[in-house]
Amino acid sequence: MEDEQVMLDVRAGDVEKLELLFDRHHRALFRYFLHLTSNRAVSEDLVQEVFFRILKYRHTYQPGTRFCAWMFQVGRNVHMDHAVRHKPEVAMPERGWDVRSPGAPPDLQAQSRQEAALLRRALAAMPPEKREVLIMSRFLDLKYEEIASVLKCETGAVKVRVYRALRELSDRFFALCGERAS
Amino acid sequence: MICERIREQIPECLAGRLDHAARERLVAHLETCPACRAELAELNAVWRGMGSLPELEPDPAMRSRFLEVLEAYQAGRASGSAGQVGDPGCGPFRLPHMPHRWWQAGLALALLMVGVFLGRYVAEPRGAGPEVAQLRGQVESLRQLVTLSLLQEQSPSSRLRGVTYSYQLAQPDAQVEQALLYAVNHDSNVNVRLSAVDALEKYAANPRIRGALANAVPVQDSPLVQIALIDLLVQLNDKEAAPALRKLAQDAQADNQVRQHAAWAIQRMEVSQ
Numbered sequence: 001m002e003d004e005q006v007m008l009d010v011r012a013g014d015v016e017k018l019e020l021l022f023d024r025h026h027r028a029l030f031r032y033f034l035h036l037t038s039n040r041a042v043s044e045d046l047v048q049e050v051f052f053r054i055l056k057y058r059h060t061y062q063p064g065t066r067f068c069a070w071m072f073q074v075g076r077n078v079h080m081d082h083a084v085r086h087k088p089e090v091a092m093p094e095r096g097w098d099v100r101s102p103g104a105p106p107d108l109q110a111q112s113r114q115e116a117a118l119l120r121r122a123l124a125a126m127p128p129e130k131r132e133v134l135i136m137s138r139f140l141d142l143k144y145e146e147i148a149s150v151l152k153c154e155t156g157a158v159k160v161r162v163y164r165a166l167r168e169l170s171d172r173f174f175a176l177c178g179e180r181a182s
Numbered sequence: 183m184i185c186e187r188i189r190e191q192i193p194e195c196l197a198g199r200l201d202h203a204a205r206e207r208l209v210a211h212l213e214t215c216p217a218c219r220a221e222l223a224e225l226n227a228v229w230r231g232m233g234s235l236p237e238l239e240p241d242p243a244m245r246s247r248f249l250e251v252l253e254a255y256q257a258g259r260a261s262g263s264a265g266q267v268g269d270p271g272c273g274p275f276r277l278p279h280m281p282h283r284w285w286q287a288g289l290a291l292a293l294l295m296v297g298v299f300l301g302r303y304v305a306e307p308r309g310a311g312p313e314v315a316q317l318r319g320q321v322e323s324l325r326q327l328v329t330l331s332l333l334q335e336q337s338p339s340s341r342l343r344g345v346t347y348s349y350q351l352a353q354p355d356a357q358v359e360q361a362l363l364y365a366v367n368h369d370s371n372v373n374v375r376l377s378a379v380d381a382l383e384k385y386a387a388n389p390r391i392r393g394a395l396a397n398a399v400p401v402q403d404s405p406l407v408q409i410a411l412i413d414l415l416v417q418l419n420d421k422e423a424a425p426a427l428r429k430l431a432q433d434a435q436a437d438n439q440v441r442q443h444a445a446w447a448i449q450r451m452e453v454s455q
Contacts, residue, residue: 015256020254023245030244044240045371048354049338051375052373056376084368112234116234119231120235137193159191159194160190162193166228167189167423
């Protein structure tokens with residue numbers, strides 16, 4: 001059953017079906033928050049908050065709305081509320097994140113680990129709105145139309161924002177690589 | 183200008199989302215433009231690097247916590263339809279989730295044992311009055327203890343359970359009342375604050391609580407909580423809150439929706455006079 005139909009059932013009072021939507025989407029939401037906050041415990045709590053708000057404000061879901069876009073809108077609001085109360089937001093990479101290259105020789109693995117750490121630092125240092133658009137595009141694999149729906153802007157604007165964010169991430173990453181090399 | 187347009191398509195191209203015609207145009211441009219080729223190579227390295235970053239899995243306990251909230255919510259709706267305090271999360275007696283804390287587990291076990299004994303005494307036809315009253319008192323104080331403990335937890339989902347648990351108290355309790363008021367005014371989590379507002383409905387016969395709820399409206403930073411508070415004040419038809427709401431309705435600094443809601447609330451109160 002499509003997400004949208006499930007959500008309409010939840011809205012109509014069949015709230016048990018929210019479990020199905022939780023199972024389908026809680027990982028993506030967790031990753032979204034983890035990339036924004038770099039804090040596992042906070043990310044898990046924010047996911048709970050999103051589903052609690054979906055439950056409580058289910059009547060505000062409009063038929064015809066893409067569920068994913070609506071859910072990430074709720075997620076954005078939850079994160080903004082969190083960020084307001086926890087300024088300045090600390091977005092530093094958590095320990096233990098490692099690259100997936102088990103078959104590579106040890107020296108290459110070490111290099112990959114270093115590069116991954118630098119990339120995470122570069123990503124964490126990005127302005128939140130740019131980081132967010134990259135997370136949606138790269139990690140959540142959302143289409144530009146879906147991102148536009150979440151951010152409430154035109155698809156063309158998303159295209160420009162993703163490019164500029166990737167450009168800035170690239171500049172930051174290679175600058176960090178240069179610092180490391182020197 | 184052409185280069186700029188082409189470069190804006192690079193992320194779509196890397197994600198494999200560019201349609202055939204656009205991809206052909208991009209490739210044709212790259213063949214003649216070394217600067218854009220260099221741009222593509224650089225962005226491709228970063229894009230691929232992002233794809234190599236591992237994805238952490240959430241704690242499996244997250245699912246059980248969610249199911250608990252869902253279950254409590256459903257129980258609350260069921261009991262709400264039977265005429266009890268409603269939405270959200272109020273429900274019939276059930277043990278709260280007790281994560282990894284021996285003393286909490288001990289409390290739960292003690293509560294269960296008291297419940298079992300209470301069941302046995304209640305089953306006695308007559309003659310066990312004082313014992314039953316004593317056990318009921320013990321159950322009540324344990325419920326109070328569990329509620330207060332959960333409300334002081336670090337995790338918002340635990341505090342949310344604490345609010346849910348407060349519905350189990352048969353009699354309004356001064357300490358729980360204070361803890362819920364504290365949650366409304368100071369909890370860092372909007373959902374805990376929203377639930378605490380709902381839970382305080384039970385205590386609203388007390389004019390001091392109604393006053394505290396009215397005072398909480400202008401100082402809240404969340405429009406959602408402000409609207410929930412206004413709804414409760416309208417439901418209670420608390421006319422003493424009208425001046426504060428009138429002031430809020432005219433406050434240019436306040437959220438637009440909140441101001442409109444405050445104006446609506448004043449109208450409702452005036453109609454019901």
